[in-house]
Every structure is written in C-alpha cells, then in structure tokens.
Amino acid sequence: MTDTKIIVLDDDPTGSQTVHSCLLLTRWDVDTLKQGLLDEAPLFFVLTNTRGMSATEAASLTREVCVNLRAALEQLEDSGITINPLLVSRSDSTLRGHYPVETDVIAEELGPFDAHFIVPAFFEGGRKTIDSTHYLVIDNEPVPVHETEFARDSVFSYSHSYLPDYVEEKTAGRIKASQVERFNLQDVRGDSLSRLQALKDNHCCVVDGETQDDLDHFCSQLMQAAQQGKRFLFRSAASLLTALAQLPPQPVAAEKMREYVRDGRAGAVIVGSHVKKTTQQLSPLLQADGIQGIEIDVEKISTQRNQLLNRISANIEDCHLNNVTPVIYTSRTEIQFDDQQSRLAFGEQVSAFLMDVVRNLPETTGFLISKGGITSNDVLSDGLALRTSRVVGQILAGCSVVRCPQDHPRYPNMPVVIFPGNVGDEQALVTVYQRMKPMD
Numbered sequence: 001m002t003d004t005k006i007i008v009l010d011d012d013p014t015g016s017q018t019v020h021s022c023l024l025l026t027r028w029d030v031d032t033l034k035q036g037l038l039d040e041a042p043l044f045f046v047l048t049n050t051r052g053m054s055a056t057e058a059a060s061l062t063r064e065v066c067v068n069l070r071a072a073l074e075q076l077e078d079s080g081i082t083i084n085p086l087l088v089s090r091s092d093s094t095l096r097g098h099y100p101v102e103t104d105v106i107a108e109e110l111g112p113f114d115a116h117f118i119v120p121a122f123f124e125g126g127r128k129t130i131d132s133t134h135y136l137v138i139d140n141e142p143v144p145v146h147e148t149e150f151a152r153d154s155v156f157s158y159s160h161s162y163l164p165d166y167v168e169e170k171t172a173g174r175i176k177a178s179q180v181e182r183f184n185l186q187d188v189r190g191d192s193l194s195r196l197q198a199l200k201d202n203h204c205c206v207v208d209g210e211t212q213d214d215l216d217h218f219c220s221q222l223m224q225a226a227q228q229g230k231r232f233l234f235r236s237a238a239s240l241l242t243a244l245a246q247l248p249p250q251p252v253a254a255e256k257m258r259e260y261v262r263d264g265r266a267g268a269v270i271v272g273s274h275v276k277k278t279t280q281q282l283s284p285l286l287q288a289d290g291i292q293g294i295e296i297d298v299e300k301i302s303t304q305r306n307q308l309l310n311r312i313s314a315n316i317e318d319c320h321l322n323n324v325t326p327v328i329y330t331s332r333t334e335i336q337f338d339d340q341q342s343r344l345a346f347g348e349q350v351s352a353f354l355m356d357v358v359r360n361l362p363e364t365t366g367f368l369i370s371k372g373g374i375t376s377n378d379v380l381s382d383g384l385a386l387r388t389s390r391v392v393g394q395i396l397a398g399c400s401v402v403r404c405p406q407d408h409p410r411y412p413n414m415p416v417v418i419f420p421g422n423v424g425d426e427q428a429l430v431t432v433y434q435r436m437k438p439m440d
Contacts, residue, residue, distance in 0.1 A: 250393030265366030273372025273421030358383030
C-alpha cells in the first residue's frame with residue numbers, strides 16, 4: 001500500500017496558517033522525519049527558517065533535509081511502508097524567499113520532477129493572482145505586489161508582479177518568461193488535466209488564484225495527474241496547502257482558543273517583526289486592558305546585553321505576579337545597514353536576545369503570542385527548544401496555534417500563537433490577545 005504524504009519545507013513557521021492537527025518539526029534528523037511520515041495527519045511541516053539565511057546557507061540546509069528525507073523514505077520502504085511524497089517548498093505570499101535556490105536543490109536531491117508550480121496566492125492575507133500578476137489587497141484595492149514595501153526588501157527585492165517576468169528575474173534568465181507555462185483563472189477553473197499530463201523536464205508553471213475554490217478545483221486535477229505517475233514540486237504560499245490537504249473543520253473554533261490557556265493565567269507577547277503592518281497592530285494592543293508594554297532598545301543589545309535582559313525579565317515577572325500580560329517588543333526605529341550580511345547578523349543578534357527572554361518567562365505563563373515569521377521559528381526551535389509541536393488550528397485567518405508537548409520541561413501544553421508579521425488588519429493583534437485572554 002502506498003500513502004501520499006504532503007511534506008512542506010517551510011522557510012518560516014507560518015506556512016501552517018491555514019491547516020490544523022499536523023506536526024511541525026524543528027529538527028530533521030532521519031528519526032524525526034520518520035515520525036512526521038508516520039503521523040496520522042496527511043501533511044507535516046519541516047521548519048527550515050531559510051528565509052532568515054543567506055542563499056548559500058539556505059541551499060546547504062535544504063540539501064541536508066532532502067538527504068535525510070530520502071533516507072527516511074528508504075528505511076520505511078525497507079520495512080514494508082511505501083510513502084509517495086508530495087513536496088512543497090513553502091514560501092512567502094509576497095514573493096520573498098530563496099527562489100529558485102530551494103526548488104533547485106529539492107529537484108537535485110529528490111527529483112526528477114515533471115514540473116514545478118509557483119502558487120503565491122494566500123486568500124486569508126489578501127494575496128491574489130489574476131492573469132499571472134500577483135496582487136496584495138490594501139484597503140480593498142488590489143495593488144501589484146512589486147509596488148509594495150515587500151518588493152523593496154533589502155534581501156529579497158524584485159521588480160515584477162507578473163510572475164513569468166518574476167521567474168526570469170530570479171533565475172537570472174535561465175528560465176525565460178516566454179518559457180513559463182501559465183495557468184490563468186479560466187484554466188484553473190476548467191479542465192487542465194491534459195496539460196498537466198503533458199508537462200515534463202521540471203517545466204516552470206505559474207498558477208492564478210482568486211478564491212480558495214480556484215485552488216481546490218485545480219488541486220483535484222493535480223492530484224489526479226500525480227496518481228497517474230506525474231511528479232510535481234510546488235513553490236507556494238499557504239492557501240495551496242488547504243487545497244492539497246482537504247482537512248475537516250478544526251476541533252476548537254477560533255473564538256474559543258482560550259480553552260487551551262494554562263490555568264487561566266496571563267500570557268506573554270513577543271513582537272520581533274518590524275514590518276509596517278506589525279507596527280500598526282502593536283499600537284492598539286498596547287492600549288488594551290490587561291497589557292503592559294516592555295520595549296527593547298535593540299541598539300543597546302550589543303553593549304548592555306546582560307543589564308537589559310535582567311531588567312526586562314524582572315519587569316515580566318512583575319507583570320506575571322499581577323496577572324498582566326507583558327508585550328515585549330523591539331524598538332521601532334529603522335536601522336540602516338551597509339550590506340545584506342550586516343543586516344542578517346544584526347537580526348540574528350536581536351533574535352538571540354529575544355530567545356533569552358522567552359527562556360526566562362515564568363514557568364506558569366498561560367500562553368505565548370509570537371509576532372513575526374522568523375521570530376516565531378526561533379521561539380519554537382530555540383526559545384522553547386521543541387523538536388515537534390502540533391498545530392491545533394487557526395485563531396484568526398492566517399494565525400496558527402500550536403501546543404508545547406505534554407512532557408515539555410518548562411511549559412507543558414502551553415499554547416503558542418504563530419502570528420506572521422504581514423497578516424491581519426490593525427485590530428488583528430488585539431483580537432488574537434482577546435481570544436487567548438482568560439475570562440475575568
């Protein structure tokens with residue numbers, strides 16, 4: 001018997017923001033990967049966090065995961081368990097990330113593939129692709145994504161929203177725009193099976209999506225072609241995973257997520273993301289009842305690290321004793337860097353400090369909200385030192401809740417909200433807090 005398992009290499013921990021009941025792996029040794037492969041859920045995530053790395057580091061780590069995954073699959077096959085892997089390189093819905101670096105490595109180690117599909121639509125976050133152009137909905141108006149702040153990212157900048165041109169730009173002309181296979185809305189909503197069956201030689205394809213129904217219909221045809229022997233690789237945002245996994249409704253409704261809060265205690269909020277949307281969401285949260293803001297002056301981390309950590313930890317302890325939720329956030333001033341390497345190094349320094357803060361949270365903390373993709377990855381893998389965790393569902397469109405394992409040495413069963421930096425309206429962070437805050 002052959003089971004299909006959707007395996008998601010997630011370049012930050014927000015790819016699970018449309019699914020539930022599946023495992024997140026922060027380790028990728030062969031035994032941990034076998035745990036994911038044998039899990040009852042139809043998919044699992046490997047949190048690689050490559051978006052926070054250089055291209056060289058991202059390629060190396062992706063290769064390590066793929067080599068171990070191949071070994072895990074072979075060992076299971078030797079024991080009589082054959083699993084058909086459906087591989088997804090999960091990336092950002094605003095086109096940031098190491099493309100084509102990661103898909104190239106996956107193809108080298110786990111190919112050959114007949115095609116790779118670029119599917120950046122993420123409907124919960126207002127990202128849509130129409131006529132092969134990718135849009136971000138801002139104030140109810142679709143804006144080509146190359147006109148937004150995300151296209152000016154100092155690490156992953158780009159000049160095109162029209163996906164064939166984006167592919168040519170990112171592959172430095174190796175794949176010409178004219179060579180890219182386009183699946184527009186008419187194709188996605190119609191019968192594309194014969195075109196899918198004809199794909200070969202890792203052909204690059206870009207896929208439209210205006211609603212979840214679009215991807216649901218298209219994925220049914222993709223799966224049909226896969227069952228007939230076609231091998232596909234996906235570079236996608238989160239909405240494709242909803243279509244591939246076809247999960248039932250989550251066990252606990254978003255509005256009732258406080259059921260997971262430990263002992264009716266106050267929690268903590270960690271804000272590492274620095275995008276404009278996060279800053280806009282932070283302001284109303286700091287005005288909410290039961291909240292105490294604690295700002296980290298990031299420019300002092302390199303020179304006053306220990307004093308800063310001790311002061312912040314003492315403030316958090318005081319909050320906890322008074323059943324108040326501290327919001328620990330990085331200073332909002334934009335710092336300029338001479339080059340990409342300097343920016344990444346500074347980001348790593350700030351993240352390491354934040355993880356020390358997480359490790360020092362009171363043991364009876366009721367819940368944790370982590371704001372920012374890279375921050376959340378570090379919280380799970382480093383701050384909480386989780387090998388695996390399980391997504392219990394979404395507390396808000398695009399925001400996952402995971403639980404620490406029951407045997408966690410410091411925070412057993414603590415719920416953690418993974419809140420991407422660029423998701424939600426201005427009240428979204430307040431809404432998530434209010435859904436986790438224990439009732440008075």
